[in-house]
Amino acid sequence: MTDRKEPTFRESVDLMFNRAVALMDLSPGLEEKIRVCNATYTVRFGVRLRGQIHTFTGYRSVHSEHMEPVKGGIRYSMAVHQDEVEALAALMTYKCALVEVPFGGSKGGLRIDPREWEEHELEQITRRFAYELIKRDLIHPAQNVPAPDMGTGEREMAWIADQYKRMATTDINYRGCVTGKPVNAGGIQGRTEATGRGVQYALQEFFRHPEDIAAAGLSGTLDGKRVIVQGLGNVGYHAAKFLSEEDGCKITAIIERDGALLDDTGLDVEAVRNWIARHGGVEGYPGGSFVREGAKVLEGACDILIPAALEGVINLENAERITAPLIIEAANGPITAGADEILRQKGTVIIPDMYANAGGVTVSYFEWVKNLSHIRFGRIGRRQEEARHQLIVNELERLNRGIGDAWDISPDFKQKYLRGAGELELVRSGLDDTMRTAYQAMREIWHGREDVTDLRTAAYLVAIARVAASYRAMGL
Numbered sequence: 001m002t003d004r005k006e007p008t009f010r011e012s013v014d015l016m017f018n019r020a021v022a023l024m025d026l027s028p029g030l031e032e033k034i035r036v037c038n039a040t041y042t043v044r045f046g047v048r049l050r051g052q053i054h055t056f057t058g059y060r061s062v063h064s065e066h067m068e069p070v071k072g073g074i075r076y077s078m079a080v081h082q083d084e085v086e087a088l089a090a091l092m093t094y095k096c097a098l099v100e101v102p103f104g105g106s107k108g109g110l111r112i113d114p115r116e117w118e119e120h121e122l123e124q125i126t127r128r129f130a131y132e133l134i135k136r137d138l139i140h141p142a143q144n145v146p147a148p149d150m151g152t153g154e155r156e157m158a159w160i161a162d163q164y165k166r167m168a169t170t171d172i173n174y175r176g177c178v179t180g181k182p183v184n185a186g187g188i189q190g191r192t193e194a195t196g197r198g199v200q201y202a203l204q205e206f207f208r209h210p211e212d213i214a215a216a217g218l219s220g221t222l223d224g225k226r227v228i229v230q231g232l233g234n235v236g237y238h239a240a241k242f243l244s245e246e247d248g249c250k251i252t253a254i255i256e257r258d259g260a261l262l263d264d265t266g267l268d269v270e271a272v273r274n275w276i277a278r279h280g281g282v283e284g285y286p287g288g289s290f291v292r293e294g295a296k297v298l299e300g301a302c303d304i305l306i307p308a309a310l311e312g313v314i315n316l317e318n319a320e321r322i323t324a325p326l327i328i329e330a331a332n333g334p335i336t337a338g339a340d341e342i343l344r345q346k347g348t349v350i351i352p353d354m355y356a357n358a359g360g361v362t363v364s365y366f367e368w369v370k371n372l373s374h375i376r377f378g379r380i381g382r383r384q385e386e387a388r389h390q391l392i393v394n395e396l397e398r399l400n401r402g403i404g405d406a407w408d409i410s411p412d413f414k415q416k417y418l419r420g421a422g423e424l425e426l427v428r429s430g431l432d433d434t435m436r437t438a439y440q441a442m443r444e445i446w447h448g449r450e451d452v453t454d455l456r457t458a459a460y461l462v463a464i465a466r467v468a469a470s471y472r473a474m475g476l
């Protein structure tokens with residue numbers, strides 16, 4: 001325990017920003033311009049439901065418009081408030097800059113518990129909220145493009161896109177007004193799992209660098225690593241699923257709202273997810289052991305800890321007791337600024353949120369580009385690519401016949417080589433490339449500068465330098 005005061009989420013983001021700019025040579029005016037949130041719109045609107053009028057409060061914050069459109073999800077939660085939305089909008093600015101997605105930062109939120117409402121009621125509420133934002137160009141393909149966040153998903157995005165279409169009947173690019181839509185309503189393959197996939201790609205890239213693995217006191221590859229995941233929502237579920245099914249990680253604990261499941265031999269992520277969907281929590285799941293006090297499990301022994309739920313879960317109260325040598329922040333802001341300092345001093349390696357969970361906005365960018373180009377990725381070139389590959393395979397087979405079938409071309413090679421890349425393969429390739437490149441930009445600073453001892457500061461330095469360059473280019 002410590003007697004220090006815990007900063008709020010917003011203060012945490014500012015503290016981390018300040019720590020980074022102290023190492024930069026920005027003019028104080030520009031520093032302030034980048035740090036502050038440009039605008040926050042608050043709306044209170046009424047919807048008649050269940051025989052009476054219910055009033056809802058919603059926000060859309062625009063942190064930085066150095067690039068437009070500005071981008072960021074809309075969250076549905078009773079914990080939503082202006083400071084939270086502004087902190088999240090700031091993180092979006094830095095996140096987009098770090099992964100070179102050409103957007104400014106924004107975020108939205110609606111104070112609502114989505115589990116309290118029926119689907120048709122949620123549709124009415126969402127359409128009404130969207131109406132308020134669209135009216136003010138706070139949803140617009142060229143200016144402000146929301147996406148899913150906690151408590152929202154493709155269903156809400158489809159309603160928002162349809163609402164925009166009703167109000168902007170002549171906008172040919174209406175589909176680009178929001179991302180994370182269902183594939184049959186202008187979405188893109190691979191968006192739903194993109195954030196979890198990005199967490200996987202981030203860890204894969206981390207484990208390509210022996211120096212970085214050693215910095216966390218780990219060794220070897222991802223194979224066999226013990227992983228604790230907090231939150232089996234969209235991000236945590238996909239990250240845990242891919243890491244266990246494709247990289248050989250063992251998910252030794254899953255922490256959920258009602259408690260945690262532990263199993264040293266590795267939990268079956270798919271089965272746990274299905275159990276939660278049917279029973280509303282992890283209690284009673286027939287595999288592993290159940291612990292009511294989930295927060296304690298965060299402190300348990302593992303190789304990798306993945307907080308994929310709320311902000312502020314690792315704080316001044318528990319930071320000292322966190323034993324994981326490597327933490328990857330799949331959620332936004334799960335580690336407070338105070339906890340970050342304690343963990344840094346302990347030598348814990350933290351892969352920061354603005355990088356770790358950037359897979360979502362990266363694929364959102366691909367979706368937006370697809371919407372503006374009005375064509376699915378791969379549609380033009382795929383068969384041409386296959387035809388050219390076929391030519392090579394035919395030629396190899398002809399040469400092989402000429403030498404009496406001396407080579408044995410494996411059927412697996414032929415099948416894989418002949419298949420041209422479809423939209424999903426292209427999205428994955430673009431996401432993987434983005435995650436690798438951004439990681440390398442961070443680690444160059446992490447290892448290259450004596451005054452930078454952690455990845456978060458390195459991430460801020462890369463991001464802030466890029467935002468500053470945009471402002472300078474605009475003449476500010």
Ligand code: GLU
Pocket residue numbers: 071072073074145146147148149150179332357358360361362364
């Ligand atoms: N809500 C996600 C995030 O925090 C995705 C944002 C987006 O795709 O615009 O990064």
